[in-house]
Amino acid sequence: MLIIGERINTSRKDILEAVTEQDTKFIQEEAIKQVEAGATMIDVNAAMMIEKESEILAWLVKVVQDAVDITLSIDSSNPAAIEKALKVHRGKALVNSISLELDRYQGLIHPIKEYDCLVAGLCLDERGIPNSSVERAEIALNLVKKLIEDGVKPSDIYIDPLITTLSTDPKAGQVALETIRNLKTANTEVHIIVGLSNISFGLPVRRVINRAFLSMCMALGADAIIFDPLDQHLIEILLASHAILGQDKFCLNYIDAFRKGKIKND
């Protein structure tokens, strides 16, 4: 399972400041903390920088990989920014994300192939985000088909069911979970990637919602999660969910994490 740390994102005030001031040390500490907490991949996002996005994203890739020996999730909808970041990235990056929107697809498919990337694909086409899980799964399966026709390996494709916000859309959770279920039923090989935290936007104590949603997504078969690994209770739920799903035989990791103080009595 890919455990992707989400914190290096210019929508966060402290990251925006660090990026603006080219504060290498702050960014690298954010990366190190996330890896120490359990992240196996780091997401970098500079979308707030708009005109400087390409330059900043490439800078983030270099700075983060100088600090941690890990591959990155290059998080942008801008093909030029993604291509520039891939040029400096070492190892097999995750391009986050492609979709069936024509311009986005055409702009991204070549660098994805050229740099042999993992790719996150959104359940989204020219018509926008479908409301129903059936339509989302259809779009996802069309996207998977197109990516494979264009030479991407099936095992490199991760589908993002698109997480909307519960506080404005009471069906947000159901539709996302049903989309995962439909996709896993239609194609047992398809990987699922979930950006966890959108679900709880605007609600009090968002982390509680995120925790419940994490184990639900894992129970339905999510293969990659983007979240904040510095939320210790979220890591606890992740470790517990691995144990429950038989991905941690005899709970050895869980027990080891407890001994190291990563799972606390409360």
Add this chain to the structure above:
Amino acid sequence: MLIIGERINTSRKDILEAVTEQDTKFIQEEAIKQVEAGATMIDVNAAMMIEKESEILAWLVKVVQDAVDITLSIDSSNPAAIEKALKVHRGKALVNSISLELDRYQGLIHPIKEYDCLVAGLCLDERGIPNSSVERAEIALNLVKKLIEDGVKPSDIYIDPLITTLSTDPKAGQVALETIRNLKTANTEVHIIVGLSNISFGLPVRRVINRAFLSMCMALGADAIIFDPLDQHLIEILLASHAILGQDKFCLNYIDAFRKGKIKND
């Protein structure tokens, strides 16, 4: 959804003492606390009392229903004890639990019909607990069929997938979740009841495992949960899961619980 408080069980030392000393006040406070925390049904279990089980179980029913206006889950494998408890129970009790074991079935089916009860049915027959989820679902569907033939209403039947213990059986979680999934796929009307805490027996910080397992079971469609409602983080996960699954429109319950201090920042 039935939210069943599990605390009044003579396997707990303080309950055993209170029962032995006929400490009505202690038992009633346990009942009141659980209802205040969110339980919509209270489980009573006196299995540790062996020879006195019948008498004690009936006493517990009376004592608890004198304190809280709620129906009970009568938790025993002893038909005589269940019948005696049902005689004094007010309202529609849950008989917890029947199975396809011959003696148990024959001993329980008459009181279940006579007192018009809800019934929890175990995925279990004369051969014991099957290892695979497919066999468990088969037994469950046979049990549902037999109960309906014997006059029990389908809507009164709750199937217990049987939760074994992760620390000794790495597949315990998977098999339970797959059984729920198989049953809900085979028969969308079948209700599922889950006794949460067995899963974590023998592990450190059991409550973390229970929390992850709660939202997983809910995501797969559990209709009744037996657990300790005094674990506040478990109630938080329950409320969050209801919101995610669209059972709490616009998260009004979740937000209300937050305002009342039932969901805390941590």
